[in-house]
Amino acid sequence: MDPDEVESCKDGFFQHLAQTVPGRKELVVTEARGCTIKSADGRLFLDFISGIAVANVGHSHPKVVQAVQDQMARYAHVNVYGRFALPPQVEIASRLTRVAPGGLNTAYLTSTGTEAIEGSLKLARKYTGRKGFVAFERGFHGRTLGSLSISWKAQYREPFEPLLENVDFVPFGDLDAAGEVVNHDTAAVIVEPIQGEGGVRVPNDDFLPGLRQICTDRGALLIADEVQGAMGRAGKWFSFELWDIVPDIVVLAKALGGGLPLGAFLATGEIFSTFLDPPLSHLTTFGGNPVSCAAAVAAFDIIEGEDLLAASEEKGAELKRRLETTMAQFPEYISDVRGQGLWLAIDLPPDLTMPIVKEMERRGVIVGSMLNSDGTVRIAPPLVVAEAELDVFIGVLRASLLAVRSGKL
Ligand SMILES: Cc1ncc(COP(=O)(O)O)c(C=O)c1O
Structure with a gap:
């Protein structure tokens, strides 16, 4: 792109795309491969947030590109979810349920994370016949109305009220507080086993097993939101595997599609059978899009094949x-x-977070802030990151901190 085209793209973005953060964009992206993003002016950036937990196998992995091209040449969309048996949907569901523990043998495929969360909330209500949900402080589950209702930050929720009623928020990690609010009307407790937007917070070892027990004792379902944490981000297929628990419903998206939009929620066939009564209790046009599923199968095989x-x-x-x-x-x-x-994070003084993030970008490394944790910087490179790229990242972080120390920022 010549400089005029670049400026015109920035103008067009500002004028014709809905703005949700103020300010004109500084970079126009023309390519992304592995851990690297290339801008129109020829600069290269190391992506140390993986497009927010999406590019676990790296950007545009050749095997994902090939799978997408092959599937696109066969067919993309043919009919609304569930009408025909489509091999790419069967392939990804089989792989997911093979690695999921304890009877989580069925998947409902969606397009995004928030849509999979919505489906999981409906499934929990329908299966239990209860209305309430328990969620956690600093938790984040998406932006559609149901997901927003169980997401913690009041600033994002209040302008859109009324939302779902019967939602209690309790401190993450506090079993006593959870025990006080989970009752006979709780359809589900929804938890990110490791909180993402809350600042990459890993709970104490007794928290998730304790929560599992509370849910079992009171007849509520346990929903694990693995939208950020699955597909190897925390070193396991699902981050809850770091503890000895099996949730009733597991929600995933982001890295699942290898860069294409795909979400899923998993449960037992018995729990899912409630969606047959009445038939078509849940439906989506694009959920489990065959091209996204083919990309997901390729990404899954890369995670296994490249260990x-x-x-x-x-x-x-x-x-x-x-x-x-x-x-x-x-x-x-x-x-x-x-x-x-x-899946790492550092805490900086909140007033220095954005200056340091910007300085790191100027020096060629992309990191970012978090929605529900002021002062926290997310550090989550593609899992294919090379040793030399880790060296560059640490060098840029130290140089940026030195610039602050010497008063240059
Ligand atoms: C834990 C968690 N759940 C749900 C979502 C929503 O996913 P999506 O943006 O695909 O709708 C996100 C997005 O960041 C997330 O981090």
Whole structure:
């Protein structure tokens, strides 16, 4: 693109696309491969947020590209979900239910995370005949009305009220508080096993097993929101596998489609049978789109074939160690390093977070802030990240912190 085309693209974006954050965009993206994003002016950036937990196998992995081209040449959309048996849908559902534990043998495929959350809420209400939900402080589950109702931040919820009633928020990690509100009208407790937008918060080891027990004792379903945490992000297929629990419903999206839009919620066939009464209790036009499913099957095979679960755990542990060393060198700026696998975060003084994020971008590394955790910077590169790319990232982080220390920012 020549400079005029670049400026015209920025103008067009500003004029014709709905703006949800103020300000004209600074970068026009022309390509993305592996961990690298290329802008129209020829600059290269390391993507250390994976397009927000999507590019786990890297951007435009050749095997995903091939699978998409092959499936597109066969057919894309043929009919609304559930009318025909479509091999790509069967393939991805079989793979997911093969790695999911404990009877989670059935998948409903959607297009996005929030849509899968909506489906899981409907399923929990229909199956239990109850109305209420229990969710967690700092939790985030999406922007459509049902998902918004169970998402914590009042600032995002209040302008859109009235939302779902009968939702209680309790502190993440607090079993006593959860025990007080889960009752005979609770359809489900919904939890991110590791909170994403809440700041990559890993709970104590007794929290999820305790929550599982409370739900079992009181007849409520346990929904695990794995939209950010699945597909190797935390070193496992699902982050809840870090504890000895099996949720009743598991929701995923983001990395599932290998870069294409695909979500899913998993449960037992027995729980899902409630959607047959009456028939068509739940439906979507594009959910489980065959091209997205073909991309997802390719991404799944890459995660297995390139051993990316182990890579996430090992590289994540190494990166965390290096972040801790950086924290020791800059204790006045970094107050915490957290996370699991290649799903990490650091806490900075809130007023310095955006200046540091911008400085890192200027130096060629993309990181980002979090919706529900002021001062936290997300660090979640593709699981295919190379050792040399980790070196560049640490170098840029330290250079940016040095720029703050020397008063240049
Ligand atoms: C934990 C969690 N759940 C649900 C969602 C919503 O997913 P989507 O943006 O695909 O609707 C998100 C999005 O960031 C998320 O992080």
